[in-house]
Amino acid sequence: MNARFLLAGLPLLWVTSAPSVGLAASFDCSKLLTSVESKICSNLDLSKLDDELAQAYSSAKVRSRAPAQLAQDQRRWLAKRDACEDFFCIWNAYRARIAQLRASLPDAGASTVRSDDYVLDPEPTEPSGNKGEMPFDPPDDSKVCPLYLENLRFFARHNTPMSCERPIATHMRSAMAEVEWENLDPLTHPELFRSIVALASYGQVKPQSPFDGWVQRLKKGEIVFRRAKLSLQGYVDHGKHEPKSVPEAFNIVQYGTDVTNTQNPDELSRCKPRRGGPPDSGQSLKFYLVSDDLKQLYGRLFNLNNGNSGHYFRLIRGRPYVEQVLSNGNSVLMQLETAFPVGLRSVCMYLFQPASE
Numbered sequence: 001m002n003a004r005f006l007l008a009g010l011p012l013l014w015v016t017s018a019p020s021v022g023l024a025a026s027f028d029c030s031k032l033l034t035s036v037e038s039k040i041c042s043n044l045d046l047s048k049l050d051d052e053l054a055q056a057y058s059s060a061k062v063r064s065r066a067p068a069q070l071a072q073d074q075r076r077w078l079a080k081r082d083a084c085e086d087f088f089c090i091w092n093a094y095r096a097r098i099a100q101l102r103a104s105l106p107d108a109g110a111s112t113v114r115s116d117d118y119v120l121d122p123e124p125t126e127p128s129g130n131k132g133e134m135p136f137d138p139p140d141d142s143k144v145c146p147l148y149l150e151n152l153r154f155f156a157r158h159n160t161p162m163s164c165e166r167p168i169a170t171h172m173r174s175a176m177a178e179v180e181w182e183n184l185d186p187l188t189h190p191e192l193f194r195s196i197v198a199l200a201s202y203g204q205v206k207p208q209s210p211f212d213g214w215v216q217r218l219k220k221g222e223i224v225f226r227r228a229k230l231s232l233q234g235y236v237d238h239g240k241h242e243p244k245s246v247p248e249a250f251n252i253v254q255y256g257t258d259v260t261n262t263q264n265p266d267e268l269s270r271c272k273p274r275r276g277g278p279p280d281s282g283q284s285l286k287f288y289l290v291s292d293d294l295k296q297l298y299g300r301l302f303n304l305n306n307g308n309s310g311h312y313f314r315l316i317r318g319r320p321y322v323e324q325v326l327s328n329g330n331s332v333l334m335q336l337e338t339a340f341p342v343g344l345r346s347v348c349m350y351l352f353q354p355a356s357e
Contacts, residue, residue: 036082039090044170045154046087049094056101064104087171088150095157114355116156116275118331120149124349126332128305139335139347144316147175148333152350159355161273164260166312166323179313179320181226184253184294186215193225195297196255196288205297221258222266224285227294228252228313230320234338236289236298243340249292250342252301252313256285260311276329276352285311287322289342303334304343310334321347328352 029041040046057074064070081093128134139145154169155162168176186193195205197214217223228251235243236250257269259278264270271278286309287301301322302309310324310332320336322344329352334344 034082036084036090039087043087046090046094046171049091049098053094053098053101056098060101060104091171115159116329116355117353118149118152118156118350119353120145121349121351124332124346126303126306126308126346134305136346136349139333141317141319144319144321144335145333145348147172148316148321148348149350151176152331156275156352159275161275163274163276163278163325164262164271166314166325168314176314176316179315180229181224181254182229183224183226186211186218186225189294192253192290192294192297196225196253199288199297199300200255200286205299217266220265221261222264222269223256224258225255226253227290228254228320232320232336232338234342235340237341238298247338250298251290251292251294253288253290253294254285254313255288259285276354277325277327277331279327287313301336301342302344303346304337304341305346308332308334308346309344329354 029037033041040050060070061067077093077097081090081097084090084093124136125133126136151169151172152162154172155167160167168178184193190211193214194211197211199205214223218225230252231249232252233247233249235247237243257266258264259269259280260271261269262271262273269284289298289301290296291298300309308324310322312323312325314321314323322334322336324332324334326332331350331352332346333348333350335347337343337345
């Protein structure tokens with residue numbers, strides 16, 4: 001690709017078509033690169049920041065009253081960036097420089113788009129029946145809360161609508177991932193489907209007949225009936241309120257109206273992307289505990305303190321978590337507990353801070 005420069009020795013930071021060796025950035029990714037340049041070429045998020053910086057620098061250069069000083073400052077910033085050793089150092093360097101360049105423009109305060117943010121609640125509590133408000137217990141893995149916060153903040157600061165999906169940033173995928181799902185056929189698992197529909201719609205496990213209408217909704221894509229592709233073992237409550245002597249394999253099945261789908265054929269259920277949380281934080285899309293052979297329904301998967309659940313299931317550092325997103329944008333991360341009885345436990349609370357108008 002043709003190299004472009006801000007001035008002699010200063011590469012223009014812009015994104016072009018991706019070369020064969022990685023993502024494109026402000027320099028030729030097919031040539032010999034420094035460690036930092038390699039990280040930028042191989043990471044989509046850093047390349048996007050590279051593009052933002054190119055735009056900010058171009059605007060500043062056109063409107064600057066001291067172009068020589070601007071170029072000198074840019075060289076100093078490049079030296080600081082090139083001294084970075086990890087992703088977060090590079091990411092922070094870009095964000096700081098972009099903010100600095102935008103602030104230097106005339107009337108920047110009126111034209112700069114403010115960004116959303118998330119903060120970690122240091123003392124989260126939740127209702128717990130007659131016990132009132134109870135504090136969260138910390139997660140078994142102390143790195144989980146700040147790690148997921150970093151993911152939320154990345155998208156919030158780009159003002160990404162997260163009411164429908166909770167994406168995972170490219171640079172975070174070594175530590176977390178969405179759970180993969182296998183769609184289930186209700187005709188192959190009729191008793192399980194009937195039982196879940198009965199529990200979800202009528203509050204009882206005893207199957208109701210007929211269920212053709214629910215099958216048709218599933219075929220249309222209005223609802224989901226799917227199994228998490230995970231190997232899970234734990235002490236499930238079979239209704240006798242006492243655990244078995246050894247852990248057993250079990251499945252987690254998700255069923256309900258797909259309120260996270262922006263293409264849902266049912267217009268009333270179709271998710272409309274917006275910043276923060278969904279307009280309605282109701283729990284029409286739920287998780288269920290099911291036997292390993294997919295023949296027996298044990299019950300819903302929920303927070304053992306208050307019955308809450310969520311829509312989003314992901315793995316963080318190899319462990320399953322469910323995220324509940326509230327209508328105000330706040331988010332609760334719940335850890336899957338496999339001790340008796342299998343359930344969810346709130347471990348992290350993230351407070352949504354919308355951009356000031």
